Amino acid sequence: MNVIAQANAGRETYLGISDVGYVLFYLLVAMTLAVFAYGVYLRFSRYAQGDDDPFARLNDLPSRIVSSAKIVLSNEKQFNRDLYGGLMHSFILWGFLTLLIATLIIGFEQYTTELILGIVFWEGDFYLAYQFIVDAMGLLFVVGIGMAMYRRYWVRNHRLWGRHTSNEDDLFIWTLFGLGVGGFLLEGARIYATGMPDHEIVSFVGYGIAMVFQAIDVPTTGAALEATVNGVDYSAAGALGYNAETIHWLFWWSHSLLALFFIAWIPYAKPFHMISSFANVVTRDEKAGARLPNVPSDLDATNAESIDDFTWKEILDQDACTKCGRCSSVCPAxxxxxxxxxxxxxxxxxxxxxxxxxxxxxxxxxxxxxxxxxxxxxxxxxxxxxxxxxxxxxxxxxxxxxxxxxxxxxxxGDIAPSMQDVFQNVMQNGNTFGDSPRDRADWADELEFDVADAREEEVDYLWYVGDYPSYDERNKQVARSLATILQEADVSFGILFDDEKYDGNDIRRVGEEFLYVELAGHHVETWEDCEFDKIVCTDPHSYNTFKNEYPELDFEEFADDPMMPFDYTDQWNADGEIDVLHWTQAVEELVQDGALDLTGTELDYTVTYHDPCHLGRYNDEYEAPRELIRATGCDLDEMPRNRDNSFCCGGGGGGLWMDFEEEPKPSEERIREALEDTDAGAGIEKFVVACPMCMTMYEDGRKTGGYEEDIEIVDIAELVVEAIGAHEKANIEVAAD
Structure with a gap:
C-alpha cells in the first residue's frame, strides 16, 4: 500500500515491520499459542482427575452454551447489588471481546479471503466502521480498567483484599491497562507517521493522540517513508533518530510482546478465569444448594479425605474464582x-x-x-x-x-457436642428436641376442633407440621394459627401424629447423610400409605428438602441395608406429580380461590418482613408471603436487604443448635436493620417471619439485643388468623385483645 492509498479508507497492517521482524513475530505467535494450548491442556486434564459429578452438567449442551452466553455477555450477575462493579466489568468484558474480534477479523482477511480468494474487505466503509467501533469499545475497555484500578488502589474496596490477594492480581490489571493504553498509543503513532489521513478521524482516540504528537512537533522521516514506496525498508533509517516512525516501531513491538505474554500467561494464573468462568456457568446446576449430591451406600466411600475426592466441577469452581469477594461481603457468618x-x-x-x-x-x-x-x-x-x-x-x-x-x-467425629446431641435425639426419638414422639401432636389439644389423622382418612392437604411447631412453645402458637386458617377455609387437612419425624434438611447440611436417608425413607414410605393431594409444610426447610431432595434419592440403593428401617425402593415423586407447598403458597391459593376471605381486613400494623433463606433464595418464593401480609391490611415496609438479598437469621446449617461468640448475632443485626434502616424506622411494630427457625432465632435476638420493648416477632399465620377474627379458636392472644 503506498502513500496515496493511505489517504483512502484503509491502512497497512505491518507498517514499518521488516521481513525479518515479520518472521520473528510469527515465530513468537506460534510459541505463544503452543504455551497457551499446553496450559489449557494441563488445566482440563486436572479436571479429568477429579471425581465424577453426580449431576448432569453437559446435557443439552447447545442450550446451556446459549443461556450461559446471555448471562456472561449481559453481565447480569455483576450488576447484582453493585452498579459500579457491573458497569466496570461490562466495559472491560465488552471492550476486550471487541478488541479480540477486531484482531481475528484482520487475521481472517489476511489468511483466508485475501490469501486464498484474493478478496480484500478491510477497506472503504467496512474499514471506517471497524475503526470507529474498535476505538469506541477500546475506550470503554480502558475506562473499565481505570474504574477497576480506582476501586482497588484508591478506594481500596475491602472485599478485594484478603490473604489470597497476590502480585498476580496487580500484574493482571496492569497488563490489561498496558494493552488498552498501548494499543491507542500505537494507533496514534501510526496515524501521525502516515501523515494524519482525513479518513482516520473515525479513530477518534488514536487521532486525538496523533494530534498530541503533532502539537509537540515530533519529527517524521518523510524521505524514509518515500523510500518505502520504492521497496526500501525505512524502519532502519527511522531508527537512526528520534522520530514518529521510531516511536511507532517501538510501540508496535512493545504492544505485540505484551499481548503475546498475556496470551501465554492466561492458563497459568488469574486470567484463566476468562475461560474457567464461562465453563463454570455452562456446567452450573440450576438447583445447586437447594439439592445436595447424594452419597453412595458404600461405607468405604470417602468425602474429603483427599483433594481427589472433590469432583471435577468442584475443582472447576476453584479455578473460576476471581477473588472478587462478593461472596464474602454478603456472608452473614x-x-x-x-x-x-x-x-x-x-x-x-x-x-x-x-x-x-x-x-x-x-x-x-x-x-x-x-x-x-x-x-x-x-x-x-x-x-x-x-x-x-x-x-x-x-x-x-x-x-x-x-x-x-x-x-x-x-x-x-469432628462435630460440636451440641450437634452430636441433636443427632442422638433424632436417632432415638425422631425429633431434634429429644421429646417423646407420642407428644408430637399435643400442640393441637388446645384447638376447638379436631385435627384429622392423615394415616386414617383421605385429605386434600397432608400437613407436615415440623419439629419446632410441634415441640417449641412459641411455635406451637403458629401451628395452631395455621390449623385454624385451614379449618376456616373449609379444606380437609391431616397430620401424621407420631409417624411424623424430623425432615432431615439441616442435619444433612451439617454432614449427617445416612441419618437423613433414614428419615427420608421413613417419610416416603409413610406417605405411600396415605391418600392426599398435596403436601403442605410449615417450615421452609422441610418444604425445600421434600420438594428438591427427596425426589433425588435412590432409595433402592439403601433398601437392603439392615441399618435402614424402610423397604421403599422406588424413586419418590420423580415426575413431580405430588405438589409440595410452603403453607404461604397454599393459603395464598385459598385466598385467590375465595375459600378464605381477607377482603376488608384492616389490622393497621406497620410491619416489616424477613425472607427465609429456604423459601426465598433456595426456591424463589417472595410474593406469596407478601400478598398475605398486605391482604391483612398491614402496612408492609421493606427492609433494605430483602428478597434474594435477605440476611440470614443465623439458624440454618445447624446454627440453631450451636453457640457462637459473635458480635452482633445475625438475628440482632437484622432486628436493628428493621428498626433503624427501614423507612418507618422505630415505627415498625411487628417483625414478620414465615419460618419456625426464624421465629426462634429472632425471639432470642430480641432478648439478647435488648429489643423486647421495641418490636414484636410474629408469624404471618398469626397475622392472618387475627385478620379473619379466628385467633380465639386458635387459642392465641394478640395485641388487639
Missing part, C-alpha cells in the same frame, strides 16, 4: 465475626491442590486445628443460607464443597 470466609475456603482448597500438584506434602483437608487445610470451626460457622452462591457472578457452588467438608467432619 463473616459479618458476625465467625471464622468463615467463603472465598477463602474455595481458594484454600485451590492453593492446596496446586501445592500438591507441584510436589507438596499431603495434609488433612479438614480437622480441628493443626495443619489442616480447613479448620472445623470454619465449616461449623456456615449457615447454609446460600447468600454466597447467589452473589457469585461465576456460579461457584460453594455449598457443594462445604457439604463435602461437613460430611468429612461427621465421618471423623
Amino acid at each position: 463473616k459479618a458476625s465475626d465467625r471464622p468463615l470466609d467463603p472465598r477463602n475456603v474455595i481458594l484454600d482448597l485451590k492453593k492446596y491442590r496446586e501445592e500438591l500438584d507441584d510436589g507438596g506434602e499431603e495434609k488433612p483437608i479438614i480437622a480441628d486445628g493443626g495443619t489442616s487445610v480447613i479448620n472445623t470451626e470454619t465449616m461449623e460457622s456456615c449457615m447454609a443460607c446460600m447468600a454466597c452462591m447467589d452473589a457469585c457472578p461465576v456460579e461457584i457452588e460453594h455449598l457443594q464443597s462445604f457439604t463435602r467438608l461437613n460430611r468429612q467432619m461427621t465421618d471423623q
